[in-house]
Amino acid sequence: MMTLHPKIMDLTLDRVWRLLETLGHPERDLPPVIHLAGTNGKGSTQAMIRAGLQAAGKRVHAYTSPHLARFHERIRLAGDLITEDALSALLDECWDANDRQQITYFEITTVAALLAFARTPADYTLLEVGLGGRLDATNVIDRPALTVITPVSIDHQQYLGDTLAEIAGEKAGILKRGVPCVVGPQDDAALEVIEARAASLGTPLLAHGQHWHVWEERERLVYQDESGLLDLPLPNLIGAHQIQNAGAALAALRHLGLDDDACEAAVTRAEWPARLQRLRTGPLVDAAGRAELWLDGGHNPAAGIALAEALNRLPPRPLHLICGMLNTKDVTGYMRPLANVAQSLTAVSIPGEENTLPATDTAAAAEQVGLQAATADSVAQAVADIANQTPNARILICGSLYLAGHILRQNA
Known part of the structure; x- marks a missing residue:
């Protein structure tokens, strides 16, 4: 597969769109999509959203990267890791459809995941951006149910830009016209870019510090938004930063109409390896x-x-x-x-x-x-x-x- 990889990594959606078209546009047949971008915390936030949805009895597809021990960790079908046989068959199908044209490893595996998600019944699809957002291979969903941007910081400058504003602009590329976006804690320079992009698209924002608040008090997690206050156990994922990640997950779940039990499960049942x-x-x-x-x-x-x-x-x-x-x-x-x-x-x-x-x-x-x-x-x-x-x-x-x-x- 790597023989077809472009010699210089150029972020573009052209190769992904070409392969999706050949395969009949599976990205149009997904269960409602929650699309997550950000520099830090998007994996943990996705894990908490998934835990909350599953506690509410929802079947959830999830795509994340990179994997840690095995590639299969990247793709969950209705809650379960994809099997070896299913993954091999999907990759073979995508390889044949690509017809030896240039494509990156991440692009063809993302298309394989979308193909699997389109063919397997579920209630929601969680898509985690691989790099940036605007030109990431996951950014092919015309109208997701919700987008999420976790904290943006300096990373991957060779691809996304040297300043926080430039990087935030790439992350904000996942915003869609009229589709609400949950925004985690941001530096002012990043938030200004996200807000400007949202204003140009008519995108409603659910922003930390404005529309929702989260903090630790007496060894409990307290979350508040216009719907009221939640008093929950601390997240089982360790660290003060996980309080903020939990807040973004709770804002997403509350927007989707999930109840307090699902919100508690989000912070107490999420598992995400190699995060302390x-x-x-x-x-x-x-x-x-x-x-x-x-x-x-x-x-x-x-x-x-x-x-x-x-x-x-x-x-x-x-x-x-x-x-x-x-x-x-x-x-x-x-x-x-x-x-x-x-x-x-x-x-x-x-x-x-x-x-x-x-x-x-x-x-x-x-x-x-x-x-x-x-x-x-x-x-x-x-x-x-x-x-x-x-x-x-x-x-x-x-x-x-x-x-x-x-x-x-x-x-x-």
Whole structure:
């Protein structure tokens, strides 16, 4: 398949539209679509919306990316992960229909997902943007039921622009005329762009801080909008940023008319691996001994801030990081907030990843922000070394979803 991939990644919908037309436009036959974009939090927000809908007895398709351990995680059909046989058949069908014309890996797999969703009865379809929004392969739905934009921050500048306003413009590309959009917390520069785009399209906004509010109070989550107040348990996904993600999910569910029980299920039943996930079983956990082992896939400065805040709220333990990152990321921007909560960082290269940042470069970036740093040949070696030196440590493996996926496979 990669032989048909354009040599330079150019964001365009032309290849997707061509293949969809050949396949009879399956994107026109989907159950009502909720389309999510944003830099951080869109996966967690989607997981909470899905949990709420399913608790209300709804059958839900879901498309997300990237996968962690197995590609099948990207596609859920009416709640269940797609099977190996079904996925293979769909990809073969899309490959034949594409007739060896140029197409990207993400584009053809997105079309395969849309084809599967069109053929399987369900009540809702959740589509998560892969990159940006305006020219993302998922942005082919003329009239979704709802769109959601989670917090926008600086990331993927080589494709989306160098400023927050430019990036927000790409995310706002999922807005559709007259279709309501739930907007999570935003910097002013991003919100101005989203509001201007919405005004030009006549798009009703349900914006954080204006139309809905969410906060933590006495170890409870409190959500308020014009329909009233919800007093709920804290999200089972850890971190103050998950309060905001839960707020966006609740705003979406309330707009869709779901009841309080569904809203509670959204925050208490959602599962989303590698978002400050405590690992409790497996060979790496055994190697850690009495040390805690955690995993997180955040990889940009905003994720670093959110992660540092969440770690600061956990019961005190000496925190040691094992970090591997891609060479396309703002490494020091990600690490700077973590330098205030961690005692050391052990850098690794991401196994099997062509764009990994060498461990020595990751360690140098850590030293630059004031973190004591070393390198290790593998995560397993790093875990064992830290556990031997600090038996009561909290060890966090972090820096990339690609590293997180490798860990979930290795520790299975």
